[in-house]
Amino acid sequence: MSNSGHVPPMAPGKLPLVGHAIPLIKDRLAFIQRLRTHGPVVRIAVGPKTLTVVNSPELMHKMLTSQADEFTKGLLFEKLKLFGKDALPVAEGKPHLRRRRLMQPAFHRQQIAGYVDTMRTAVEPYVASWDGGTPVDVKTEMQLMAQGVVMSALFSATPRRAPAATILNSVDTVFKTAIQRALLPISLLERLPTRRNRKADEASSALRTAVAEIIAEHRAHPDTYDDIVSLLLTAQDETGATLPDDEILSEIVALLAAGSETTAVVLSWLFHELGRNPEMERLLHEEVDSVLAEGPLTAERLPLLVHTRRLVSESLRMYSPAWLVTRQAVSDVRLGEFTLPAGSDVIWSAYALHREPELYPDPLRFDPDRWLPERPQPPKGAFVPFGSGKRMCIGDTFAWTETIIITALIASRWRLRPTPGAVRPVGAISTHPSSLQMVPELRHHTVVGKAR
Template identity: 45%
Template sequence: MTPLPATATAPTAAASDAPAHRRAPTAPGALPLLGHGPALLRRPLEFLGSLPAAGPVVRVRLGALPAYVVNDADLVRAVLVGEAGRFDQGVLIEKVRPLLGSGVGTADGAEHRRLRRLMQPAFHRDRIARYAATMTAVAAERTALWRPGETLRADEEMNALALTTVARALFSSDPGADAVTEVRRSLPLVLDEIPRRSMLPDALLRLPTPANRRFDRAVRRLRAATRHVVAAARADGSDRGDLLSVLLLTADEATGERLTDDQVHDQLVNMLVAGTETTGATLAWIFHELARHPVVEQRLHEETDRVLAGRAAVFEDIPRLSYTLRVVREALRRYAPWIILRHSPGEVILGDVLVPAGAAVLFSPYVLHHQPRLHPDPLAFDPDRWLPERAARLPKGASIPFGAGGRQCPGNVFALTQAVLQVATIAARWRLRPADGGPRVRELARGAVVHPTAMPMRCLPRERAGGR
């Protein structure tokens, strides 16, 4: 498959004077004052999914702010890694700064690059191998509480599994246990509010509405809990093998400076947000798809039986869990983040569209991953899309579950490792089936990713070939 030609150039006098640029088409349905914000909030997947038919770059309005939705894979890649990759986070990120602070997810330019350098040791291969023991331990502990035939909310269970895993990888000290409890209480409340806060006018966010008060209270509790554990770890001064220790002990190679307590706190919250939402939703969708596709489930079980023989997975198993990894990658394609926001500090040309300085630029990995030109039969759940010979034919930018370029999620290897180990560990012993008479599972754009609606499933212990 040959990528379409695309250009994305930084602003220059020549580019501004070029005659070939056109005005982007405007999406229909804008409301006075509110623009397309209500459509993005009420039916985001439908609204964004309708825009590629209008063109590779489409203009929308978020309140009074003009915004441009990029629908072409090559242009999205140009925004992320090309010459136009100098896009920054912009004013929209300020609306969630009370939660994310000045962490790696919100910083721009030199500060963002510095924070990424300081975080890199936390995700080295030897560190990931150490976190793997926590990943499998949490999966084994939670599933040990399941009872044959019982019905559980798989969506809630997998989200709790992801949240507990990342929190325990972050905090291994005794004070960290209290932080994990508070994170499990407050973080879900905060995550649900992020898209709403990104799109509503600032004046509405300052009103003492119930939603605003819930958000503020949850942020205060979360910050208090994490600040306490950071202070305790700083006083201890030892390397306990967790992510917090790396953040406290790593010094910038260029300056010798270490992160302050406030900076460490902000990185922790950024990691909690990034490490909970995507992985929790992905795990839930995987078991939903396994229940719907017996052949996929059988192949997964054959692999886990052969590799694990009924035990929990360990880091060294990953090279032999190739089909499990393909199942994870297909879930990340099928249920990708539904929106990513950027800001253009100067004029930028995307394709033949001139994007003005100060505009918001957004794109949807979910919509991109469902374009038949890039992913034939996109609604089908087909892990073999990710066989090396097939994946190699994909255009660059056609698959971006973790973003790309300098702002690619720094914990992507952590997330993939966690998903593979936990899916294999659970599938080695359990099969999940939709509860009789349960509701139809639908896709729900909540937070930054596509979550399932209520997903009640029955836990059925499984027999391996040759016995348990």
Template identity: 40%
Template sequence: MRPIVVTFNTGTEPVTGSRRRRPNFFRRRPLDFLASLPAHGDLVKIKLGPVPFYALCAPDLVHQVLLDDRTFDKGGAIFELVRIVGGNGLATCPHADHRRQRRLLQPAFHRDRLPAYARVMSSEITAMLQNWTEGQKLDVLVTVNELTAGLATRTLFAADLDDATFAELRLCMHDVMTGMIRRMLLPWPLLNRLPTPGNRRFDQARRRLRQYVAQLTADYRHSGVDHGDLLSILLAVRDENGQGLTDAEIHDQVFTFYLGGSETTAPLLSGSLYLLGRNPDIRERLHNEVDTVLAGRIAEYDDLPYLDLTRRVLMETLRLYPPGWLFTRVTTKDVELAGHRLPAGSNVVYSPHIVQHRADLFPDPECYDPDRWHDDRPRLPRGVFTPFGSGARKCIGEVFALTEATLALASIVARWQLDPLPGAHARLAPRLSSTPRSLPMSLRERVSVLV
């Protein structure tokens, strides 16, 4: 199929069957714009100003691109901005560095490590729920972000950190993340070098974070103790030549893991709670499951096999609201895609939001239906469901993130019913990940029917 050229200059929207343009469509409603592209073809050429991008709208093309990471290497505006801030970690490094990094870091996410991580997760979830009260109104997005940030920090650094150090680490991470997102959204890079309060705060936080990670790395090296955390593993791994990670590489991986943990699990968990509030029939079924499995207690690692509906609720949230909303690749050589020749250096863009909202692949795609994910349903074609990517560059922390989200969701709904307040809506605000701007909800305490 010939790719359809959609001439799109920043601030305008092409209208099918008309030469009119509506202003600011991509900037106001980027996800709606992306979801409209399959109507134009399987491969759609978009021109954002002078720069052409080739958008993948068919699952077989998504699979082809993700499978061949040598030809379609990580690159483009999004990854370059993250690299400037976060360095050359596993999620952003080019193909040439990826195999070594992946082999070195794989032990950190081996299934044998998950029970220990799960104990930390259950502990942090318990601490969060102890602060909730009947009738309380809270912004679920903020609350869940605090939970996942704490979990990411505790699993990275399990040594006995005092409360002040732990709080400072979280603040540094928060300020670095906020500054990075701001840089991604600013169209004028020169503004990032001005001595504004935001830029100074970002630069100071980045320096403090490097100092903290360097000091913790030195302390861990000196003690020689395996604390069962990610930093201990990063210090222990060796490649085939007996070489470990440098301090700079350890910093980049720490930032990468924190970024992945906070920017994936938080929107997944908060989105699931919101959608359950909007679908009381599904929520009631989920209450029945957690009452049977947990009887009001906090979920633990051994409960995971019995929380099937919980898993399906999360999968459907990932389909409807994939946290990673836009990814770019750059061709390293001339290549044929959808029967067309793309020259080396071409920008290819894909979004799980495009394919996962296609009505021919997911009937009634805007309907929230966890039963789509029953094990007895037909297997989906490759490239259809890619919230964690695919191929060699598939997210190394997929099981970690789903474990965390499952334990947290089951524990929350076992004890509390969350109802959306006026103003809570699912309008996503794409930043580094796609999340709502806020999700105000009220709390009602539950009593398990089996207690």
């Protein structure tokens, strides 16, 4: 390979021994955004480890598409193998391609259109269960709804609230562990019998036990189900062999985790912004009431929710769950004018990208109208809430659909009023609100699914 490229510059502020660890720990979202001012590619140090940060949307797009084979998924995905070492989100190379081809039919647009009734039926009991006037933890409620949608549509399972909360807590624990290990990648610390490590192991075990029960139920009654679990149980590789139970379990756990977390944080931010923007909320209620006046929400009526979709788009932009995504160079890589040596750990941030003023005028203003068709749209590669290229999230259409449905069904019945206190973004496994308590206020002229 040519050595004509040069090594990316080191970001200013590096301290002896700790590098940039202090600002990264203190306010990682602000730090990752500031790095964009230091050029298209820049290096940072976390203790003894050096990370390369790609800021340029053009180089980011190349890394995810035309140069995708020159990178593995990197540190964060390696740590997410707590969910299972062979699952699609963490698989590499040919195993990733085979697994993606195997699962793609379950996420085809036509298949997802068939999930709409199931999604609606799964969400309605949650929406109806709120007590008007009593504050709710919005992120937890949205997680439970999203998790209920994933389990109903993909696994034909509808756990009660208590077991569902146990699964949710286990997912949260494993995610927190993964991000901590990615930011402080010292293998020895992961093997010590600390309280945090024991808690992570227990959470992973509890999660896998809950999912194993779903697999056992499908095996006991194979003719009863037609869902992704059934697909995985009957799938065969090129030799005709079926997938081992352990791999099926890992796949389902990963889908459950990814499918609930991202959707939940986007919904949380969406309703937080509606609570601060009465006019946007009024337009949402008008649109939802108009569409649902014709009957329950169906796949045919979803495209009519155009303002709702713009609200989701703007929530994905301004509060992109992906504040940190990792890659690792397989061999020496030329990225633009820079050379990345083999083994280089690379990170990129959709959160920082989506707040770039050159791409999004007035980026800190929540403005769903920026997605109107007559307005200038961001350039290719500048809006990547679900990634890009062959490793783009397989569930992107599923996530869009469930987010729009949950938004519409909540809005058809409730207003969510803000409570006192600051709400700030926190960079964990996703960009979640620091704390978000809101008070449901019943809209008396409507009920879920139809107008009175």
